[in-house]
Amino acid sequence: MTSVVVSNLCRHFGAYKALDDISFAVEDGEFLTLLGPSGCGKSTTLTALAGLDRPTSGSIWINGQIMFDSSEGTFIDAQFRNLGLMFQSYALWPHMTVYKNLDFALELRKVRGQSAKKQIEEALEMVDMLAFIDRYPGELSGGQQQRVALARTLVYRPQLLLLDEPLSNLDAKLREKARVWLRDLQRKTGVTTIYVTHDQEEALSLSDRIIVMNKGRIVQADTPRNIYEQPADQFVADFVGASNLLNVTVRIDDRGEAKAIIDTDTALSLPPTLKGLLEGPAVLSIRPENIRLDSKPSAENAVRYTLRNTSYLGAREQVVVKVGDEELRVDTRGGAPKENGLLSIPGEAIRVFPGSTP
Amino acid sequence: MVYTTTDDQQIVKQSSGRLIQTVITVGCILLISVALVPALIQLFLDKPLYYPDAQFTLSNLTRLFQDPEVTATFGATAWFCAVLVGLSMVLGVAFAILLGRTDLPMKETLNSILFWPLFLSPQVIGFGAILAYGPSGLITLWFESLTGVRGAWNLYSLSGMAIISAIAATPITTLYCIVAARQQDPNHDAAARVAGASPLRILCRISLPLMRPALIFAFIMNVVHALETLAIPLIIGSPVGIKLLTTMIYEKSMGAGGIPDYGLVAALAFSLMMLVGALFGLQRVMLRRSYRFISIGTRTGAMRVLKLGKWKWPVFALVVIYIVLAVLALVGAVALRSVTFVLSPFAPLMDVLTWQNYYDLLSIDVYRRSIVNTIMLSVIGAATGTILVAAVALVVQRSNYPLRRLLDAFAQLPRVIPGLIVGLGVFYASVYIPFLAPLRNTIWILLFAYLIRFLSSGYGIVSPALIQVTTDFDRAAKSIGAGWTTTMTRIVLPLSKHALLSCFVLLMVLITKEYSSAVFLMAAGSEVIGSTMLSLWLQGQTGPVAALAVLQILATGLMILIATRVLGVKFHD
Numbered sequence: 001m002t003s004v005v006v007s008n009l010c011r012h013f014g015a016y017k018a019l020d021d022i023s024f025a026v027e028d029g030e031f032l033t034l035l036g037p038s039g040c041g042k043s044t045t046l047t048a049l050a051g052l053d054r055p056t057s058g059s060i061w062i063n064g065q066i067m068f069d070s071s072e073g074t075f076i077d078a079q080f081r082n083l084g085l086m087f088q089s090y091a092l093w094p095h096m097t098v099y100k101n102l103d104f105a106l107e108l109r110k111v112r113g114q115s116a117k118k119q120i121e122e123a124l125e126m127v128d129m130l131a132f133i134d135r136y137p138g139e140l141s142g143g144q145q146q147r148v149a150l151a152r153t154l155v156y157r158p159q160l161l162l163l164d165e166p167l168s169n170l171d172a173k174l175r176e177k178a179r180v181w182l183r184d185l186q187r188k189t190g191v192t193t194i195y196v197t198h199d200q201e202e203a204l205s206l207s208d209r210i211i212v213m214n215k216g217r218i219v220q221a222d223t224p225r226n227i228y229e230q231p232a233d234q235f236v237a238d239f240v241g242a243s244n245l246l247n248v249t250v251r252i253d254d255r256g257e258a259k260a261i262i263d264t265d266t267a268l269s270l271p272p273t274l275k276g277l278l279e280g281p282a283v284l285s286i287r288p289e290n291i292r293l294d295s296k297p298s299a300e301n302a303v304r305y306t307l308r309n310t311s312y313l314g315a316r317e318q319v320v321v322k323v324g325d326e327e328l329r330v331d332t333r334g335g336a337p338k339e340n341g342l343l344s345i346p347g348e349a350i351r352v353f354p355g356s357t358p
Numbered sequence: 359m360v361y362t363t364t365d366d367q368q369i370v371k372q373s374s375g376r377l378i379q380t381v382i383t384v385g386c387i388l389l390i391s392v393a394l395v396p397a398l399i400q401l402f403l404d405k406p407l408y409y410p411d412a413q414f415t416l417s418n419l420t421r422l423f424q425d426p427e428v429t430a431t432f433g434a435t436a437w438f439c440a441v442l443v444g445l446s447m448v449l450g451v452a453f454a455i456l457l458g459r460t461d462l463p464m465k466e467t468l469n470s471i472l473f474w475p476l477f478l479s480p481q482v483i484g485f486g487a488i489l490a491y492g493p494s495g496l497i498t499l500w501f502e503s504l505t506g507v508r509g510a511w512n513l514y515s516l517s518g519m520a521i522i523s524a525i526a527a528t529p530i531t532t533l534y535c536i537v538a539a540r541q542q543d544p545n546h547d548a549a550a551r552v553a554g555a556s557p558l559r560i561l562c563r564i565s566l567p568l569m570r571p572a573l574i575f576a577f578i579m580n581v582v583h584a585l586e587t588l589a590i591p592l593i594i595g596s597p598v599g600i601k602l603l604t605t606m607i608y609e610k611s612m613g614a615g616g617i618p619d620y621g622l623v624a625a626l627a628f629s630l631m632m633l634v635g636a637l638f639g640l641q642r643v644m645l646r647r648s649y650r651f652i653s654i655g656t657r658t659g660a661m662r663v664l665k666l667g668k669w670k671w672p673v674f675a676l677v678v679i680y681i682v683l684a685v686l687a688l689v690g691a692v693a694l695r696s697v698t699f700v701l702s703p704f705a706p707l708m709d710v711l712t713w714q715n716y717y718d719l720l721s722i723d724v725y726r727r728s729i730v731n732t733i734m735l736s737v738i739g740a741a742t743g744t745i746l747v748a749a750v751a752l753v754v755q756r757s758n759y760p761l762r763r764l765l766d767a768f769a770q771l772p773r774v775i776p777g778l779i780v781g782l783g784v785f786y787a788s789v790y791i792p793f794l795a796p797l798r799n800t801i802w803i804l805l806f807a808y809l810i811r812f813l814s815s816g817y818g819i820v821s822p823a824l825i826q827v828t829t830d831f832d833r834a835a836k837s838i839g840a841g842w843t844t845t846m847t848r849i850v851l852p853l854s855k856h857a858l859l860s861c862f863v864l865l866m867v868l869i870t871k872e873y874s875s876a877v878f879l880m881a882a883g884s885e886v887i888g889s890t891m892l893s894l895w896l897q898g899q900t901g902p903v904a905a906l907a908v909l910q911i912l913a914t915g916l917m918i919l920i921a922t923r924v925l926g927v928k929f930h931d
Contacts, residue, residue: 079840082839092834093831105838108839
């Protein structure tokens with residue numbers, strides 16, 4: 001069953017288009033992530049879904065109910081949408097105890113007495129925070145506040161959970177733990193979740209599906225694996241996991257074999273699986289971990305390089321090499337590479353997009 | 359917990375709270391218009407606005423520049439302002455830097471005493487000045503008997519009253535500059551020191567220029583203060599015939615010598631307001647680029663104090679002399695006069711001691727009434743004022759009400775309306791607007807005027823404090839289903855408790871020492887301490903005035919003590 005339908009959503013601030021004709025749907029129980037750099041429109045989409053901001057045009061349906069439709073002039077305010085929204089800052093009310101923070105929503109829904117108490121305890125149990133029920137937010141650590149904030153959005157069983165970068169205020173170690181924990185919790189409750197983040201690792205590990213946004217538009221909507229392995233354009237290729245982007249010229253010979261010409265000395269042969277290739281200028285993308293240094297001349301697409309720079313990163317080494325006039329980033333695990341040598345680029349790791357690098 | 363969604367959901371199109379937001383906005387705009395609109399109408403009428411045969415005229419405006427009686431006050435007003443502002447700026451900035459940046463001894467104690475005049479009513483400062491430095495004042499006579507020099511100073515002069523008014527204005531300057539002085543990045547002057555600059559050069563080339571936004575703001579607030587000062591010119595200047603714009607307005611509207619000349623008064627009032635308004639406009643333009651003065655980067659370590667070195671004790675002595683002569687002498691003279699029949703260095707103190715003045719306060723109806731009225735007004739006024747301020751600030755800061763920018767502008771407007779003119783405007787309104795007529799000659803008309811007069815002062819405390827409370831709190835409440843009113847009363851207001859308390863105490867203090875908006879509105883039965891002191895003084899009843907003044911000082915002192923020590927309120931940082 002489809003839970004959320006967003007159609008042709010636009011949000012303009014004067015001449016600036018924060019959202020430019022966004023359409024997508026979310027399935028019941030799905031974990032969907034809106035991913036993109038700051039200013040891409042992901043948070044604007046979330047506030048529009050929450051009903052905290054009125055979009056310029058388009059429509060939003062949630063669980064078969066109309067929430068916003070510009071053609072009919074309908075707009076249901078956040079107050080009446082019965083959604084759960086969790087903030088980057090958590091926004092726990094500092095003058096209320098954990099219990100009171102959760103109880104406020106129930107009070108507004110006229111759930112009182114024992115049943116309120118039971119619901120609050122259940123929600124806190126779920127996030128492992130029952131022991132802290134009488135504390136004030138100021139007496140909790142960042143990670144604990146984050147759990148309470150989540151319990152606060154779950155306690156009244158909203159029809160949709162909206163999370164706005166909920167992990168970005170945690171330190172790196174805690175963030176990784178919280179990620180696993182959040183994923184489990186979402187599975188357990190089965191609540192449809194829309195998650196906003198600029199952290200691609202978070203998006204890849206948490207989501208059933210990712211919508212990559214840029215400049216107010218949807219660039220690609222797909223599973224994490226497809227987003228990473230089959231980026232739709234050079235923006236996605238570069239934003240989700242880093243990619244080397246090279247300006248090349250595509251030539252297709254009589255036998256239908258395609259080559260990407262980097263300069264007069266260097267050309268890479270492109271695999272026949274690449275679809276929609278056109279002759280002429282294009283952008284070639286290759287991920288740093290797919291380039292192999294110290295290759296044999298017989299290896300696929302073997303090209304001569306000179307070493308520019310190495311950074312030791314513990315588990316791996318990040319290397320910058322020069323091929324012709326272009327610089328390439330390479331991730332390697334094999335210890336320090338040679339000053340000069342051959343590198344190889346597997347054809348199936350290459351993506352080619354029309355246009356030129358920014 | 360099995361996850362199920364609740365289905366019983368209400369479909370409502372608009373966010374709640376529109377009705378109450380409209381009531382607050384319209385109410386506030388109407389309230390302030392009450393003080394301005396009748397006065398504006400009066401400006402173009404040739405007779406008092408309640409006369410049925412009043413005709414449209416522009417002569418009130420032309421008389422402003424042609425009437426020799428009016429133009430004669432321009433020079434005096436300008437000189438008065440120049441002396442007042444100049445002195446207040448020099449002293450106030452010096453105190454701000456000494457208290458904020460240097461290793462001056464006993465800073466804490468000096469700090470609290472230097473701010474005293476802020477909480478003294480200017481009348482009390484005026485009375486104190488006359489009792490201490492007037493021709494037969496305690497210190498004047500002492501000085502003359504010690505040195506044999508007569509007439510070393512003349513309090514009853516334009517400069518004399520400007521200097522005394524400057525004592526009242528100096529803490530305003532210090533207040534606006536001390537934060538800027540304290541917040542300076544110590545690295546700025548460390549950098550200058552490394553570059554080889556002497557402390558004095560650092561002060562002139564680095565510290566003072568960095569304080570420029572605060573200096574501009576303090577300067578303009580001083581000019582506004584100077585232009586609207588009424589009490590001291592009235593007490594000191596009027597007996598010897600020195601007239602300023604404000605005293606002129608006062609006398610014209612009191613009908614000295616026949617019918618009150620309301621048309622001219624309205625014209626004077628509006629020209630005063632225009633002047634003040636223009637200054638605020640100027641300030642906005644001048645501070646437009648104030649971000650340039652924001653220190654970049656984190657502040658490292660504790661603030662480095664500027665060492666005074668060998669100047670430490672001489673400077674300390676100068677500050678103490680100032681405090682003794684400008685603050686303690688005035689308050690002391692008033693306090694002494696309140697417990698004596700006469701105050702003179704030639705009458706042995708033991709012979710003239712009496713509690714009579716205080717007995718009078720309790721036994722004579724007018725005095726007792728003005729004390730009771732003042733207490734009632736300060737409590738009720740501060741409470742309603744705080745509610746009004748909070749409501750206005752919430753609509754402006756915490757709603758998407760379409761007219762909230764306009765409301766914001768209106769809430770700041772009373773800052774540019776001198777107290778005298780608020781009183782006058784409310785008086786006109788009470789004559790002109792039928793439903794206000796029953797309030798005339800009661801203390802409730804004063805409440806009305808006070809609410810308008812001090813709206814900006816309270817707003818100035820609550821509004822910035824609200825900005826500190828993140829709107830995520832409201833959005834979180836809204837997202838779980840709370841309406842505007844619920845969100846405001848349950849989340850935002852409890853979180854701004856401190857600011858509301860500060861606002862309440864500030865309004866109480868301001869109302870207790872207020873006189874200028876009350877002078878036109880009080881009648882037999884609705885006297886307040888400020889207005890009673892003024893009329894008693896003009897009648898020559900110095901003793902009871904001194905006793906009332908002491909009472910006023912004690913009351914405001916007690917409020918501030920309770921607020922700062924017990925409730926932890928901060929009026930300045």
